[in-house]
Amino acid sequence: MEIIGRLKLRHFHRQIWSLVGSCVRITLAYITFISLAGVGTQLIQAIFSEAVRVAVSKWRANLTFEQALEYLARPGDLGLELQPAIERELISRGSSCAxxxxxxxxxxxxxxxxxxQPDDLPDTPTDFCPVxxxxxxxxxRVTAIACLAAINSATVSYGSENGGDLFVNLVVFPPGRGKFTVKSADKMSGHTDGVTFPLRGYRDPGNDRIAPSPDFVCLSA
Incomplete structure (x- = not known):
């Protein structure tokens, strides 16, 4: 499952994409996208979901597991390779990446x-990293990168968070880790990525090292 969320701050629009390892588990995955066309939102979402699923499935069928893992280390290259395939699938369904x-x-x-389809999942992790x-x-993870590439967005991570890992596990920590166990089980409203960092194109006035917020955050399950 993948979810794309956006925050609205007064006249500013903020988009957030959630990650995936944490963002993974369950039986039929999903993400949410929208349309300006005359057709309904659910139909647009179904068209996009099918196009991405078919494109990723065809891509995966030509690679070994090890080769697929290597691509995840190069999300930019992976996105460039998958975007044309997704575009073809969308065009065949009367839509487009644009x-x-x-x-x-x-x-x-x-x-x-x-x-x-999240087949062959391991036991639930007990820490944020590694996936x-x-x-x-x-x-x-490949699907999340594919979705971002399809909407002309780059997949990036923050070097200061979780060692710079691109994907993390959103899991509840086991007992015995003090405040981290409690925090991991708490609600996720107001995630700092989306509400405290500067918008894209702006810098933090107090600390120039603080990176802008992401346009999208991706959550997969």
Whole structure:
């Protein structure tokens, strides 16, 4: 499952994409996207989900597991390779990446159901990092990168968070880790990525080292 959310701050629009390892588990994955066309939101989401799922499945069929893992270390290259395939799938369904990009930027939260099938998942991790290397987590991560590439967005991480890992596990820590166990089980409203960092194109007035907020955050399950 993957979800795209956006924050609105007065006249500013903020988009947030959530990650994936943490963002992974369950049986039919999804993400949410939108449309400006005359058709309904659910239909647009279904079209995009199917296009991405088919493109990623075809890509995966030509690679070994090890090769797929290597691509995850190069999300920019992976996105460039998958975007044309997604575009072809969308065009065959009467849509396009440009249309999906417009939809994504216009919506507060997007949910794309059935966009990947998380097969072969390992036991639930007990820490944020690393994301387990299994077929299900690989497909979830590749799908997130593919979605961002399809809407003309780069997949990036923060070097100051979780060692700079691009994907993390959103899990509850086991007992015995003090405040971290409590915090991991608490609600996630007001995630700092989306509400405290400067918007893209702006810098923090008090600390120039603080990076801007992401346009999108991706959550997969």
């Amino acid at each position: 249309e999906m990009q417009t939809f994504a930027w216009a919506q507060p939260c997007l949910k794309l159901e059935g966009i990947f 387990p290397e299994a077929e299900g987590t690989v497909i979830a």
